[in-house]
Amino acid sequence: MSRRRNDPPPAADCSTVGGVTVPGSTLIDGTASGAPSQRRWPALELLAVGAIIALLFRPVLVRAFAGPAAQTWATMFVSLTVQALPFLALGVLVSGAIAAFVPAGSLARLLPRRAALAVPAAGLAGVLVPGCECSSVPVAGRLVAQGAPAPAALAFMLAAPALNPVVLVATAVAFPNRPGVVVARFVASFLTAVVVGLGWARFGRAAWTERPGAGRAGDVDRLSCDRAESDASASRPRYRRLAVFAAVARHDFGHAGGFLVLGAATAATLQVVVPRALLDGLGGSGIGAVLTLGLLAVVLAVCSEADAFVAASVAQFSLTARLAFMVVGPAVDVKLVALQVGTFGRPFAIRFAPATFIVAVVSTGIVGWWLL
Amino acid sequence: MNEDAQAGIILALGALALRLGLTDAHLAYIRPHMGPPLAVAGAVLVVLGGVVLLRSGRGRPAEGHDHGPDHGAASRVGWLLVAPILAIAVVAPSPLGAFAANRAPTTLPTPTRDFGPLPAASGGGVDLSLTEFVGRARYGQGRSLQGTPVRLVGFVAGDTRGGGFLLTRFVISCCAADARPVRVAIRGGEPPGPAPDTWLEVTGTWHPETRSAEDSRPPILDLTSLRTVPAPANPYLR
Numbered sequence: 001m002s003r004r005r006n007d008p009p010p011a012a013d014c015s016t017v018g019g020v021t022v023p024g025s026t027l028i029d030g031t032a033s034g035a036p037s038q039r040r041w042p043a044l045e046l047l048a049v050g051a052i053i054a055l056l057f058r059p060v061l062v063r064a065f066a067g068p069a070a071q072t073w074a075t076m077f078v079s080l081t082v083q084a085l086p087f088l089a090l091g092v093l094v095s096g097a098i099a100a101f102v103p104a105g106s107l108a109r110l111l112p113r114r115a116a117l118a119v120p121a122a123g124l125a126g127v128l129v130p131g132c133e134c135s136s137v138p139v140a141g142r143l144v145a146q147g148a149p150a151p152a153a154l155a156f157m158l159a160a161p162a163l164n165p166v167v168l169v170a171t172a173v174a175f176p177n178r179p180g181v182v183v184a185r186f187v188a189s190f191l192t193a194v195v196v197g198l199g200w201a202r203f204g205r206a207a208w209t210e211r212p213g214a215g216r217a218g219d220v221d222r223l224s225c226d227r228a229e230s231d232a233s234a235s236r237p238r239y240r241r242l243a244v245f246a247a248v249a250r251h252d253f254g255h256a257g258g259f260l261v262l263g264a265a266t267a268a269t270l271q272v273v274v275p276r277a278l279l280d281g282l283g284g285s286g287i288g289a290v291l292t293l294g295l296l297a298v299v300l301a302v303c304s305e306a307d308a309f310v311a312a313s314v315a316q317f318s319l320t321a322r323l324a325f326m327v328v329g330p331a332v333d334v335k336l337v338a339l340q341v342g343t344f345g346r347p348f349a350i351r352f353a354p355a356t357f358i359v360a361v362v363s364t365g366i367v368g369w370w371l372l
Numbered sequence: 373m374n375e376d377a378q379a380g381i382i383l384a385l386g387a388l389a390l391r392l393g394l395t396d397a398h399l400a401y402i403r404p405h406m407g408p409p410l411a412v413a414g415a416v417l418v419v420l421g422g423v424v425l426l427r428s429g430r431g432r433p434a435e436g437h438d439h440g441p442d443h444g445a446a447s448r449v450g451w452l453l454v455a456p457i458l459a460i461a462v463v464a465p466s467p468l469g470a471f472a473a474n475r476a477p478t479t480l481p482t483p484t485r486d487f488g489p490l491p492a493a494s495g496g497g498v499d500l501s502l503t504e505f506v507g508r509a510r511y512g513q514g515r516s517l518q519g520t521p522v523r524l525v526g527f528v529a530g531d532t533r534g535g536g537f538l539l540t541r542f543v544i545s546c547c548a549a550d551a552r553p554v555r556v557a558i559r560g561g562e563p564p565g566p567a568p569d570t571w572l573e574v575t576g577t578w579h580p581e582t583r584s585a586e587d588s589r590p591p592i593l594d595l596t597s598l599r600t601v602p603a604p605a606n607p608y609l610r
Contacts (some may be wrong), residue, residue, distance in 0.1 A: 047380045065463045068471035075465040079401040081456045083547035089413035254378045258449030306546030
């Protein structure tokens with residue numbers, strides 16, 4: 001992929017890239033750009049019509065959501081989306097900046113060549129970055145697209161939301177007088193990130209993380225082409241980079257945002273449908289409790305800065321089970337899986353999510369037995 | 373989905389986020405300190421979407437040509453962003469209330485220590501938040517509450533038929549999806565009790581009893597008087 005990074009003239013860039021990265025799209029690209037008279041699909045006008053229809057049907061929508069269950073669902077859905085929005089915006093800005101200003105290949109050179117060193121290093125880098133899982137997924141996707149080794153990028157993706165200073169302080173506040181919980185959380189989450197990263201280096205296939213159209217380098221270049229074609233000023237490198245930055249950020253926001261909505265809707269549905277009062281009857285310790293709270297973390301999709309407080313409040317469970325809630329949650333939940341499907345594709349997510357869940361539960365068990 | 377449509381959706385969502393972040397409306401969904409970041413994110417999205425629309429409005433050539441099947445699939449998912457736009461602008465759901473509280477499991481508030489003396493009483497009672505009252509009753513064994521009339525604000529949940537009810541507030545740490553209810557059982561009301569979701573200011577005294585540390589049932593308040601109050605701007609406690 002790095003063979004084409006010498007900033008050739010935009011026009012040449014476009015035709016090459018369209019042909020190289022996505023077999024089959026050449027033809028479509030060719031027809032589209034070859035037919036400048038093609039009528040633009042009036043999407044904006046459709047949106048305006050949609051807005052008017054929404055206003056007209058406002059009473060219907062409001063009545064449909066008047067019941068307490070639907071209202072609670074809508075509150076959860078809006079809350080999850082609105083809470084994630086600043087982090088997602090931050091994530092796509094970083095992603096755009098990486099695409100526009102970091103030369104492809106330089107990341108690969110920066111990291112140690114051996115996965116055994118690169119993965120823990122990337123995991124430790126995640127410790128320093130405050131942010132929630134919603135920003136780390138698009139950033140990791142962009143890192144892979146820019147040529148960073150996938151195992152290291154995945155370790156970063158798992159470590160950043162679980163281990164950053166904000167989360168660790170929140171955990172200490174939620175479990176006063178129990179500093180062991182903070183240490184256990186750190187160790188178990190770091191272990192999860194490193195084991196998953198190394199496992200991916202050993203067993204993963206490049207094909208699983210490569211998905212045309214979902215943020216690969218070719219995609220970035222096609223986006224930059226859009227800008228380059230339309231903007232005369234884009235021929236100047238600085239403007240071209242800014243245009244790439246904005247186009248990638250917009251593309252990633254539309255993409256990751258769509259999947260975030262899917263994940264938020266799923267989590268809201270599960271929150272309303274699965275009676276949380278079931279928890280009252282459950283509880284205790286042992287493997288069953290660890291699995292129960294691990295699965296609950298997947299279903300509830302609570303953000304990593306809040307999960308310690310939720311874990312602290314279900315005191316009828318053992319400390320190890322509550323640790324599972326905090327280790328599994330930032331690594332795999334319904335919202336995250338949706339984002340990962342969007343960023344890396346379905347073949348990736350159906351392998352990565354179960355593997356991560358198992359590794360997280362096992363490392364929780366080991367660390368809980370050892371430290372708590 | 374072509375680029376103009378995507379930009380239009382991003383602009384609309386950004387404008388809504390900006391408005392939510394700048395007004396009190398976000399308090400129904402997230403913690404107050406997340407308001408400014410939400411507004412900033414909204415402004416960023418407004419700019420990101422706005423520049424595209426400005427440019428195509430100025431008659432620059434449209435680049436809405438389809439990039440092939442994969443690109444189409446990638447963009448189509450962006451239409452889902454219409455859902456939160458409609459939910460925020462049209463449905464504008466209210467804060468969590470009795471329905472969510474009645475389904476939530478019994479939880480314990482974060483342990484607190486070192487309860488000082490109660491604040492000074494005013495108008496025949498001491499104003500306490502529900503979390504502070506529950507904390508004092510549970511972790512301070514109620515010593516500081518003994519015999520003192522207190523005033524609590526919350527909404528009505530639980531079974532109200534017998535005249536008693538659960539005075540409730542939600543505690544959130546991030547957003548409403550992680551809400552945990554804090555409850556006080558109110559005793560001594562006349563049936564029928566107040567309607568669920570009514571916001572009340574309740575005056576009464578703590579009902580003395582000794583509990584084990586693991587007992588998660590809500591503490592009891594013997595009711596003296598109550599009056600309806602408007603819902604507070606921030607319905608959640610920390």
